[in-house]
Amino acid sequence: MRILIISKCPTHPTNAGNRWWILSQAEMFKSLGHDVYFLHISEMPLRQNSKAYFESIEESKKYWGDRYYLFTVSKLQKIKMTLIKYYRKNFCHGFYQVDDQYPYGLENMVNRLDEQIHFDVCVINYYYLSRLFEFIHIPKKAIATHDCIAYKNLKVGMPTMCITADTEAKAMQRCPHIFALQEVEADYFQLLSPNSEVYNLYGKYGYHPQPVVGNHNLLFLSGNNEFNQNGIKWFIKDIFPFIRKTFPDAELVVGGGICKMMSSQNNIDGVKVLGYIDNPANFYAQGDVAINPVYQGTGLKIKTFESISFDKVVMVHPHSMAGIFKKESAPLFASTNPIEWVEYLQKIWDNVAEIDNVKIQNKVYLAEMDRFVIAEYKKFLG
Numbered sequence: 001m002r003i004l005i006i007s008k009c010p011t012h013p014t015n016a017g018n019r020w021w022i023l024s025q026a027e028m029f030k031s032l033g034h035d036v037y038f039l040h041i042s043e044m045p046l047r048q049n050s051k052a053y054f055e056s057i058e059e060s061k062k063y064w065g066d067r068y069y070l071f072t073v074s075k076l077q078k079i080k081m082t083l084i085k086y087y088r089k090n091f092c093h094g095f096y097q098v099d100d101q102y103p104y105g106l107e108n109m110v111n112r113l114d115e116q117i118h119f120d121v122c123v124i125n126y127y128y129l130s131r132l133f134e135f136i137h138i139p140k141k142a143i144a145t146h147d148c149i150a151y152k153n154l155k156v157g158m159p160t161m162c163i164t165a166d167t168e169a170k171a172m173q174r175c176p177h178i179f180a181l182q183e184v185e186a187d188y189f190q191l192l193s194p195n196s197e198v199y200n201l202y203g204k205y206g207y208h209p210q211p212v213v214g215n216h217n218l219l220f221l222s223g224n225n226e227f228n229q230n231g232i233k234w235f236i237k238d239i240f241p242f243i244r245k246t247f248p249d250a251e252l253v254v255g256g257g258i259c260k261m262m263s264s265q266n267n268i269d270g271v272k273v274l275g276y277i278d279n280p281a282n283f284y285a286q287g288d289v290a291i292n293p294v295y296q297g298t299g300l301k302i303k304t305f306e307s308i309s310f311d312k313v314v315m316v317h318p319h320s321m322a323g324i325f326k327k328e329s330a331p332l333f334a335s336t337n338p339i340e341w342v343e344y345l346q347k348i349w350d351n352v353a354e355i356d357n358v359k360i361q362n363k364v365y366l367a368e369m370d371r372f373v374i375a376e377y378k379k380f381l382g
Contacts, residue, residue, distance in 0.1 A: 001034045001381065002117055004138065006110070007125040008041040008103075012059035015257060016223050017302045018146055021181065022125055024203050025144060028377055037067045037117065039110065041103050041129075043078055069113060073103045085161070094153060094160065098167045101128040107135035114138055121381070123179070127163070127171035134174060142177035142380065147297075148185045168192055177380060182301075182323030199376045202325050203302065205309035207366045210285055212355050216250040217287030218243070219312065221277060222303060224257035231294035231317065232258060236268065239293070242338035243345060244270055250345075255283045284310035288355050289348065292316040295336075304332065309366060313348050313358045315341065325369045331361035 009016075011023045029036045040060060045053055061068045073081075084100045110122070110132065122138040124130065126146060133141045152162040172178055172193035179201050180186035186200040220235075222228040232254065243250050251270050254262050255277040262273045277283045284290065290307035294317060301320040308314055308331060318334040321327055333344050348354050 001120040002037065003029050003034050003121040003123065004037045004039060004110070004113070004117075004119045005123045005125070006039045006041065006106075006129060006132070008043060008129075009125065010040055010056040010060040011038065012056060012063050018125070020302060021144065021146060021203060025123060025179075025201075028204050028373070032374075032377060032381065034121075034381070035067075037069065037113075037119070038064045039069045039071060039113070041071050041073065041106065043073045043081075043103075044075065069109075071103065071106055071109050077104065089161065094162060096128075096161060096163050096167070098127065098163070098170050099131050102131045107132055110136050110138075124175075127168060130171040130174040140177065140380075140382075141175060142179055143172070143175040144179040145172075145185065145189060146181065148188055165192065172196060179380075183325070183327075184323035186323075197380070199380050201376055202369060202373055203305060204370060204373055205305050205366055207363055208281055208284075208310050209359070209363070210281075210311045212352050213286070213288050214350070214352075215287055216247045216349055217289070218250065218252045218315075219255075219284060219287045219290040219307075220252065220258075220293070220303075221255045221280060221283050221290075221306070222258040224260050225297075227294050227297040228258050229261050230296060231292070232262070234295060234317070235291065235293035236271065238336075239338045239341050240270070242342050246342050247345065247349070253283075253286055280306070281310065284312060287312075289313045289315060289345070292320040295319040308332075308362050311359050311362055313355060315344065325372065326365070329365065331358055331365050 005022065005026055007022050009018050009022060011019055014020050014023055026036045026038065042057065044050065081101055088094060088096050088100065114136065119138045121140045122136065123142045123144055124132060125144045127149060130143060149163050150165040150168040153160050169192040172189055176196055178189045178193065178196050178198045180189055180198055181202060183200055186198050190198045220232060240252055251272055253272045253274065255274040259273045259275045290312035292301060292303045292307065292314065296319065301322065301324065304314060304316055304320050304324065314331065315333045317336060321330065321332060321334050324330055335341060
């Protein structure tokens with residue numbers, strides 16, 4: 001099959017969860033023997049430094065080669081979208097309408113490409129592209145939702161741009177097939193669009209076995225969004241001091257984009273800030289325990305699965321287990337109680353047999369999830 005993936009987000013550098021999810025779709029389709037093409041919708045930033053923007057286009061082009069196509073939103077249309085965003089934020093309590101951020105003219109380019117290539121499948125990313133499906137004739141159409149956007153301000157406990165459930169339902173009902181990233185949201189999308197087929201795809205993670213290190217490091221590799229910032233602040237304030245009392249040599253090792261925020265935390269005893277991480281495997285090789293302290297947000301908890309995939313003992317805030325594959329058998333520790341964190345670390349640290357047991361569980365869990373995800377993709381492709 002010829003499959004077209006469409007997104008405003010580039011796939012490279014793959015340093016954010018939404019980019020990872022888009023790339024994961026592509027790599028799964030390719031692994032099943034299909035030809036995959038990428039149509040990147042380019043919106044030139046009006047104010048921000050455009051260097052990173054152009055670098056992302058070049059890196060994505062390098063990965064996709066002649067399967068990369070670019071649809072450029074005009075400056076006039078970008079200004080219009082920005083004005084709409086300002087209006088919605090200030091006069092509509094931050095609630096968008098379904099097509100506010102749709103790039104008009106996209107359907108013309110997709111139809112031209114379809115005449116040349118004859119696609120079998122089209123996958124759009126995010127609700128705001130759903131209008132496209134009213135104007136194209138590719139036989140199989142799907143939306144990759146990324147997360148639940150409706151009333152996101154209430155879910156995360158802070159002001160943010162979002163939509164109502166009615167708006168999200170309108171978008172979903174344009175889409176015959178819906179890709180969800182976790183169980184709770186899959187059920188929600190099925191309620192919004194009863195006639196659509198919903199697939200719970202989670203994401204595909206390779207298993208990367210690593211030897212026991214034997215130190216008292218706690219690893220956190222993360223991007224720099226506000227939810228991640230709040231999570232690590234919570235951990236440093238409410239959990240880490242209790243751990244340091246019992247394990248004075250315990251060290252919190254932080255890597256990734258979040259380190260931009262962490263410069264002020266680098267003088268805290270036991271906190272080590274590494275900055276941008278080029279090789280995740282090398283980062284995770286620095287300890288036996290990884291954490292995901294994030295307690296806000298929607299969508300899949302990618303850091304949780306990534307830590308399992310790199311064969312770590314994984315400790316999380318309970319929020320970071322929401323909707324995951326087979327929650328009851330996931331090889332995770334979850335708690336908000338610092339005493340329970342300390343007690344679990346006393347059981348794990350310096351006990352190679354316990355760590356090895358978790359590693360066995362990691363491998364079994366990922367293999368089972370991988371089989372489930374492949375079956376969901378095959379069911380979609382028919």
